[in-house]
Amino acid sequence: MLSKKERLQIAPVKMREQRPEQRIHNQNEVPLGYSPQEAILEAERCLQCKNAPCINGCPVEVDIPGFIGEIARGNFSAAFFKVSEKNVLPAICGRVCPQEEQCQAECTVTKVLKSAERSVNIGKLERFVADYAREKGMRPRVAHQAKSGKKVAVIGSGPAGLTVAGDLARLGHEVTLFEALHVVGGVLVYGIPEFRLPKSIVEYEIDALQQSGVGLKCNYVIGKIKSIKEMLREFDSVFIGTGAGLPRFMEIPGENLIGVYSANEYLTRANLMHAFDFPRSDTPILSGDTVAVVGGGNVAMDAARTALRAGAKKVTLVYRRSEKEMPARLEEIEHARQEGVRFQFLVNPVRILADQNEWVSGMELVRMKLGEPDSTGRRRPVVVPGSEFTMKTDLVIMAIGNSPNPLLLHETPELSINEWGGIIADPETGATSIAGVFAGGDIVLGAATVILAMGQGRRAAQSMHTYMMHSNGKKV
Amino acid sequence: MKKMIENTIIAKKTLAPGITSLKIYAPEICAKHKAGQFVILRGWPGGERIPLTIANTDRAKGAITLIFQSVGKTTLQLATLAVGDRVLDMAGPLGTRTHIERFGTVVCIGGGIGTAPLLPITKAMKAAGNKIVTILGFRSRDYIILQNEIEQLSDTLIIITDDGSSGQKGLVTDVLQQLFADGIKIDRIMAIGPAIMMRAVAELTRRAAIPTIASLNPIMIDGTGMCGGCRVTINGSMKFVCVDGPEFDAHQVAWDEVMQRLRTYKQHECRALENYQQNQPERISYAE
Ligand SMILES: Cc1cc2nc3c(=O)[nH]c(=O)nc-3n(C[C@H](O)[C@H](O)[C@H](O)COP(=O)(O)OP(=O)(O)OC[C@H]3O[C@@H](n4cnc5c(N)ncnc54)[C@H](O)[C@@H]3O)c2cc1C
Numbered sequence: 001m002l003s004k005k006e007r008l009q010i011a012p013v014k015m016r017e018q019r020p021e022q023r024i025h026n027q028n029e030v031p032l033g034y035s036p037q038e039a040i041l042e043a044e045r046c047l048q049c050k051n052a053p054c055i056n057g058c059p060v061e062v063d064i065p066g067f068i069g070e071i072a073r074g075n076f077s078a079a080f081f082k083v084s085e086k087n088v089l090p091a092i093c094g095r096v097c098p099q100e101e102q103c104q105a106e107c108t109v110t111k112v113l114k115s116a117e118r119s120v121n122i123g124k125l126e127r128f129v130a131d132y133a134r135e136k137g138m139r140p141r142v143a144h145q146a147k148s149g150k151k152v153a154v155i156g157s158g159p160a161g162l163t164v165a166g167d168l169a170r171l172g173h174e175v176t177l178f179e180a181l182h183v184v185g186g187v188l189v190y191g192i193p194e195f196r197l198p199k200s201i202v203e204y205e206i207d208a209l210q211q212s213g214v215g216l217k218c219n220y221v222i223g224k225i226k227s228i229k230e231m232l233r234e235f236d237s238v239f240i241g242t243g244a245g246l247p248r249f250m251e252i253p254g255e256n257l258i259g260v261y262s263a264n265e266y267l268t269r270a271n272l273m274h275a276f277d278f279p280r281s282d283t284p285i286l287s288g289d290t291v292a293v294v295g296g297g298n299v300a301m302d303a304a305r306t307a308l309r310a311g312a313k314k315v316t317l318v319y320r321r322s323e324k325e326m327p328a329r330l331e332e333i334e335h336a337r338q339e340g341v342r343f344q345f346l347v348n349p350v351r352i353l354a355d356q357n358e359w360v361s362g363m364e365l366v367r368m369k370l371g372e373p374d375s376t377g378r379r380r381p382v383v384v385p386g387s388e389f390t391m392k393t394d395l396v397i398m399a400i401g402n403s404p405n406p407l408l409l410h411e412t413p414e415l416s417i418n419e420w421g422g423i424i425a426d427p428e429t430g431a432t433s434i435a436g437v438f439a440g441g442d443i444v445l446g447a448a449t450v451i452l453a454m455g456q457g458r459r460a461a462q463s464m465h466t467y468m469m470h471s472n473g474k475k476v
Numbered sequence: 477m478k479k480m481i482e483n484t485i486i487a488k489k490t491l492a493p494g495i496t497s498l499k500i501y502a503p504e505i506c507a508k509h510k511a512g513q514f515v516i517l518r519g520w521p522g523g524e525r526i527p528l529t530i531a532n533t534d535r536a537k538g539a540i541t542l543i544f545q546s547v548g549k550t551t552l553q554l555a556t557l558a559v560g561d562r563v564l565d566m567a568g569p570l571g572t573r574t575h576i577e578r579f580g581t582v583v584c585i586g587g588g589i590g591t592a593p594l595l596p597i598t599k600a601m602k603a604a605g606n607k608i609v610t611i612l613g614f615r616s617r618d619y620i621i622l623q624n625e626i627e628q629l630s631d632t633l634i635i636i637t638d639d640g641s642s643g644q645k646g647l648v649t650d651v652l653q654q655l656f657a658d659g660i661k662i663d664r665i666m667a668i669g670p671a672i673m674m675r676a677v678a679e680l681t682r683r684a685a686i687p688t689i690a691s692l693n694p695i696m697i698d699g700t701g702m703c704g705g706c707r708v709t710i711n712g713s714m715k716f717v718c719v720d721g722p723e724f725d726a727h728q729v730a731w732d733e734v735m736q737r738l739r740t741y742k743q744h745e746c747r748a749l750e751n752y753q754q755n756q757p758e759r760i761s762y763a764e
Pocket residue numbers: 096097098155156157158159160161178179180181185186187188191192220221222223241242243244245267298299302329405407408440441442443447448449450451453700
């Protein structure tokens with residue numbers, strides 16, 4: 001047995017990555033994963049804290065010391081079963097959770113060593129066990145409860161909907177998942193690129209859901225083909241997880257010129273429609289030597305890195321605050337920088353410029369400085385008067401955020417919504433203003449994260465279960 | 477009898493050179509359809525998602541009819557599907573419904589393939605008790621479609637062609653001007669066709685202050701308001717055609733922008749077409 005002191009002395013095990021010069025020419029995943037030896041070594045860094053503060057940082061309450069302990073003992077299968085008791089999408093979370101703000105932020109090692117970089121790599125270990133299980137063709141070992149005879153509709157197949165579907169199927173309910181697009185997965189398939197989250201992994205996890213009896217119905221735009229009212233006649237309860245899929249624009253001149261994309265459109269063409277395979281795949285995408293991406297979150301990083309892989313020679317990310325305020329995960333910023341994405345901070349576009357054919361040729365920007373903190377605590381950027389300058393670019397990708405998808409809400413006026421257009425739902429239960437209808441994920445939180453969406457799904461599933469088992473099938 | 481699978485093509489007709497009508501089994505979409513709405517379909521693996529208007533429904537059979545013109549790779553390939561084949565994915569009915577009301581006299585203007593989306597609207601306008609004057613413009617006699625169907629719904633039908641091979645020679649706007657000159661009172665105009673035609677109609681009717689609705693056809697992907705690719709400027713503000721439209725007040729549409737944006741993938745479209753014509757695959761089939 002290692003002592004606590006010895007454990008604290010082990011250096012964090014870095015994950016091997018594809019070299020930047022190489023990876024910008026392919027769509028393959030950037031971090032390559034731990035070997036079993038590396039995983040065991042990393043797992044030995046965990047102090048197995050009795051109170052396990054890390055679990056408090058995990059919205060789905062993965063038994064972190066439990067699964068890491070199994071890895072340390074070399075019991076990888078047992079580690080996987082532990083993780084999958086709580087997390088229906090471990091291979092995905094291990095890759096895309098902002099762990100440094102979630103579980104790892106609470107980790108004792110982080111606190112003792114006073115360094116976020118030296119925390120136990122919980123996410124990387126979670127990824128390791130999930131990948132191990134997938135390679136071995138293993139499935140979660142969970143008891144399914146007896147059939148309840150209740151029917152549930154889940155609208156939207158992003159992480160929130162997938163979690164609800166998985167949890168309620170385990171509880172014995174008959175679940176049908178309705179998705180507007182032709183594939184299941186929400187942002188996991190249309191937004192987050194292959195090099196960060198291989199689609200085969202998403203498919204494997206969704207396949208597990210199907211095996212557990214969840215029915216999948218793609219090409220169903222709920223609100224259009226069926227109203228919530230109609231669904232309540234067919235189903236005992238309904239979950240809405242339709243996400244924050246409405247792209248924001250800046251409302252500046254030139255935004256509708258040819259060559260201006262929302263990040264959603266750019267990424268959807270690339271990921272969902274495989275536009276880089278054009279003309280083998282039928283959907284085209286514009287390419288340019290120089291690309292400007294506006295924004296500073298994960299979405300902006302994904303768009304910038306996708307543009308590099310599409311062959312852009314120069315990709316510049318422009319952000320109106322300073323580096324410190326960028327909301328993207330540190331790892332994504334670092335990866336983008338290694339790959340050659342350039343950053344311009346404290347600048348903001350005011351106009352997009354066109355050539356004589358109305359194609360984008362550049363942008364006019366202003367410089368910004370940071371003023372007083374705003375309601376989110378971040379310092380508000382203010383324009384420096386007279387600081388206009390121009391920048392040449394062939395494409396502009398707007399990645400300044402997404403709002404809740406309003407389509408279903410427009411068709412459902414009975415549903416109470418908040419001032420940002422999101423559904424008002426009880427934070428504990430997910431209950432909405434319509435009895436039997438629950439909601440969670442980005443449609444409630446605004447653009448948030450995979451794991452927060454899953455956490456909301458988990459809680460909604462619990463209260464939907466209670467609701468259905470106690471309402472005796474009567475519609476309340 | 478084997479249960480029919482959704483999205484199966486149950487009838488196919490060639491209405492004119494390059495114009496195909498597919499009747500597709502889609503009972504749920506059929507049951508919900510209202511005039512003005514469309515579907516987004518993807519014909520085959522790797523296919524593009526394209527919007528097509530629901531031109532007709534057959535409630536008894538649970539089927540919808542799509543009528544399209546083969547203008548590029550996807551619509552050419554779609555026309556190779558046969559009865560018994562299936563389109564891979566189809567979502568709908570999308571978009572807002574046409575505002576139907578008893579307006580009085582409604583002039584329905586269709587240009588070429590625009591006649592197909594005009595059909596259900598004309599039907600609904602007629603059912604609401606309007607007097608229907610229909611003006612249809614085609615390239616030449618050979619390209620006339622849906623004449624009988626529209627004739628039955630119209631109190632007056634005027635067909636004109638670019639070359640005069642049927643009816644008068646001229647443009648739909650010439651006929652509209654004639655109606656104005658004749659002093660006919662028009663309460664509303666519905667115009668569907670090439671953007672250039674809709675713009676010309678809008679310019680005429682703006683001066684006459686006649687409420688005019690056009691149906692826009694930008695490039696789309698998801699059709700759910702998620703990508704913003706279908707955005708247009710309406711009365712100075714940004715709208716997404718797939719969810720806010722496809723019908724808008726024609727006097728408020730930024731027409732130049734609409735036409736501009738349709739040219740976005742010109743080069744790609746040509747390449748896709750050449751590539752398709754050179755390596756034309758064997759006819760694909762998804763019959764079960
Ligand atoms: C490019 C990008 C990168 C991101 N990177 C990260 C990251 O690294 N880490 C992280 O934690 N988070 C990341 N996020 C955020 C994260 O993906 C979201 O917070 C999360 O996916 C929200 O899950 P959800 O289930 O609420 O909705 P979504 O994933 O948005 O799924 C909603 C689904 O509902 C469907 N839908 C919408 N309307 C209807 C309707 N009327 N009928 C039927 N279906 C409908 C949509 O088509 C969609 O499939 C990223 C987001 C983007 C866009």
